[in-house]
Amino acid sequence: MKKLFVLTILCALFFNGRSQGIVNAKSVEQLLKDKLLSREDFRPFPKIEDREGWSKANQQLLQKNLEESENLIDYVWETIPATYALLPSQTGNRGPYESILNRKKSNLWKFVIAEVYENKGRFMNQIVNGIWSICEDTYWGNTTHLNLWRTGPGLPDITDPFVDIYAAEMASTLAWASYFLEDKLDNISPLINKRIYHEINKRIFEPAMNHQHYWMGASEIEPRPNNWNPWICANWLNAVLLLEKNEERRIEMVTRIIEVLDEFFLPFPNDGCSDEGPHYWKGAAGTFFEAVSILHAATDGAIDIYSNEKFKNMGKYIRRVAINENYAVNFSDAKHKIKYDGSLVYRYGVKINDPEMIQMGAYYLQKQGVSLSAAHAYNELSELFLDEEYKNVEGKLFYPKDFIFPDTEVFLARDNEGSTDGFFVAAKGGYNQESHNHNDLGNYIIYYNGEPIIVDVGSGTYTARTFSDNRYDIWFNNSEYHNTPTINGVNQQKGLYYRADEIKHSSGKVSVFSMNLAKAYPDNAGIVYWNRKVSLHRGKSVEVSNQYELSKVSGVSYENIITPFIPKQIAKNKIGLFKNETDTKAFFSIEINPEKMEVEWEKIELSQPEDKGVLSSWGDNLYRIRLKLISNQEKEDYKIRFQKF
Numbered sequence: 001m002k003k004l005f006v007l008t009i010l011c012a013l014f015f016n017g018r019s020q021g022i023v024n025a026k027s028v029e030q031l032l033k034d035k036l037l038s039r040e041d042f043r044p045f046p047k048i049e050d051r052e053g054w055s056k057a058n059q060q061l062l063q064k065n066l067e068e069s070e071n072l073i074d075y076v077w078e079t080i081p082a083t084y085a086l087l088p089s090q091t092g093n094r095g096p097y098e099s100i101l102n103r104k105k106s107n108l109w110k111f112v113i114a115e116v117y118e119n120k121g122r123f124m125n126q127i128v129n130g131i132w133s134i135c136e137d138t139y140w141g142n143t144t145h146l147n148l149w150r151t152g153p154g155l156p157d158i159t160d161p162f163v164d165i166y167a168a169e170m171a172s173t174l175a176w177a178s179y180f181l182e183d184k185l186d187n188i189s190p191l192i193n194k195r196i197y198h199e200i201n202k203r204i205f206e207p208a209m210n211h212q213h214y215w216m217g218a219s220e221i222e223p224r225p226n227n228w229n230p231w232i233c234a235n236w237l238n239a240v241l242l243l244e245k246n247e248e249r250r251i252e253m254v255t256r257i258i259e260v261l262d263e264f265f266l267p268f269p270n271d272g273c274s275d276e277g278p279h280y281w282k283g284a285a286g287t288f289f290e291a292v293s294i295l296h297a298a299t300d301g302a303i304d305i306y307s308n309e310k311f312k313n314m315g316k317y318i319r320r321v322a323i324n325e326n327y328a329v330n331f332s333d334a335k336h337k338i339k340y341d342g343s344l345v346y347r348y349g350v351k352i353n354d355p356e357m358i359q360m361g362a363y364y365l366q367k368q369g370v371s372l373s374a375a376h377a378y379n380e381l382s383e384l385f386l387d388e389e390y391k392n393v394e395g396k397l398f399y400p401k402d403f404i405f406p407d408t409e410v411f412l413a414r415d416n417e418g419s420t421d422g423f424f425v426a427a428k429g430g431y432n433q434e435s436h437n438h439n440d441l442g443n444y445i446i447y448y449n450g451e452p453i454i455v456d457v458g459s460g461t462y463t464a465r466t467f468s469d470n471r472y473d474i475w476f477n478n479s480e481y482h483n484t485p486t487i488n489g490v491n492q493q494k495g496l497y498y499r500a501d502e503i504k505h506s507s508g509k510v511s512v513f514s515m516n517l518a519k520a521y522p523d524n525a526g527i528v529y530w531n532r533k534v535s536l537h538r539g540k541s542v543e544v545s546n547q548y549e550l551s552k553v554s555g556v557s558y559e560n561i562i563t564p565f566i567p568k569q570i571a572k573n574k575i576g577l578f579k580n581e582t583d584t585k586a587f588f589s590i591e592i593n594p595e596k597m598e599v600e601w602e603k604i605e606l607s608q609p610e611d612k613g614v615l616s617s618w619g620d621n622l623y624r625i626r627l628k629l630i631s632n633q634e635k636e637d638y639k640i641r642f643q644k645f
Helices: 002-014 028-035 059-071 082-090 095-118 124-136 143-148 165-188 190-210 228-243 247-265 285-298 309-320 342-352 355-368 377-384 388-392 611-618
Strands: 402-405 410-414 423-428 444-448 451-454 495-499 501-506 510-516 527-537 541-550 558-563 566-571 574-578 588-591 597-603 623-629 635-644
Touching: 028 247, 059 095, 082 095, 082 143, 095 124, 095 143, 095 165, 124 165, 124 190, 165 190, 165 228, 165 377, 190 228, 190 247, 228 247, 228 285, 228 377, 247 285, 285 309, 285 342, 285 377, 309 342, 309 355, 309 402, 342 355, 342 377, 355 388, 410 510, 410 527, 423 527, 423 541, 444 541, 451 558, 558 635, 566 623, 623 635
Parallel strands: none
Antiparallel strands: 402 410, 410 423, 423 444, 444 451, 501 510, 510 527, 527 541, 541 635, 558 623, 566 574, 574 588, 588 635, 597 623
């Protein structure tokens, strides 16, 4: 029965929205033969000799980058020790390896853009040294990711390269260096451009074309591809279009890239909701937008999905989940604080003709300005050449009163449309094998006046353990450290089978989101049904009510609540949430029935390697309240009410 259920879920996932992929044509290959611009004709951005073209770029940002590059002019290109490559498999620490890798990529990019801007040859020695140093590195990816490859963790095997997100980014960075500075590099030595192509061909083109990587489609690791798919494909596509001189092979690779991108796009929920959360929107929907933008440019508009409703919803998602200017709904590995990429939001909004996205993007562009990095080169270069029309757009943020993502089963509601005043609540159903999954079905978060009250911790620092079989040994990935119940001493389990059921939603003066959590727990939890309802009583309170029946009471059940406030019991039926130990008045209150619950709480100890990221997000002030169910009845109900004190 369980296998049949999993098959049903897989079918629902994989056939959701499969009516149209990126290319609405019988033959992708034939369309590319007819429409794909040649390498010589593909000029997405001006080359260095086009001084008029570069005069249209953001001069202020270019000047800033020039000054930063001048300060780096004596930078010595680092080598990555083998012991750093081994650290993730030995200690779980990916930091030292990753830091050098990212520094080299970032500095090369700075030097390339500085040289293109100034065009005096001052940075060419550093660029050549950087290219050569990077080409000498054994692996451009992060060795933490080798546990996803057949070679396994440890030192990388040069005979069997694995294409990960960092390797693809590095390839794209080198490809753009060759594109902008091709003649200058050839004047120094024709072996430089030749070396760039050789290394990218060996490390990216050949393994991506000849081996099925897990990020290319559904696999045992992911029921559908996550952000790695478009993230890698966009960078792979950059490199192919800029470097590959053999037109037949060029078309073959672009065809394959489109096929792989469809594996991400076709099963993506029609509601546009990212199960990876808003923290990953730039790397998921954002890099998918990058890839289709490149395809649009490289085919002179023949490939165009900007009017596709799912594609539109993937963009609109980022404005729909905003809690306020700085926070967003952060289930799964996403962090609650988010730095919005104003340029990406704006440009996506323009392409899909969404006024609210356009105004949201303009708001952040006007506030933060534009930036330049090597992570998503095409998007970043587009930002550099972004027309200043956004300065004449009224920057504005939009906050929906109610919204539900019906496919992903994420609900949100607030007291007043367009305002961060008062209550905001979000809750989720779904299933426990989403990308970057936490075991968190039935979880909810509560904000008041834009301030987090009841929270989802999100992710911490990524280590080798994060994406291993021991992922759920990390406390903040486990259901007992989410705002979910522990039932008969049993927590939720990972996997497609473990999911919320009987999802319902209604809105009005009271907005309600309800579900049955029985299938979120294994059989030994003994659940007949566990009906959970999250309700926003506008202007008054948020209530979480539960009605359940157990086949037997065989262990202790708790309702878990995570908060950054200090909890104290201020009455038999009331827990106060205090901002500081010295406060005499609570900021918020949690009302319970003392005849059905006993109150316990603890400060969460942050001592694990992954907790460094938690400390940077929340500080050392997270608490877990545990409401112990004491009625000892097989059939029971209880309610928790959250109010401003």
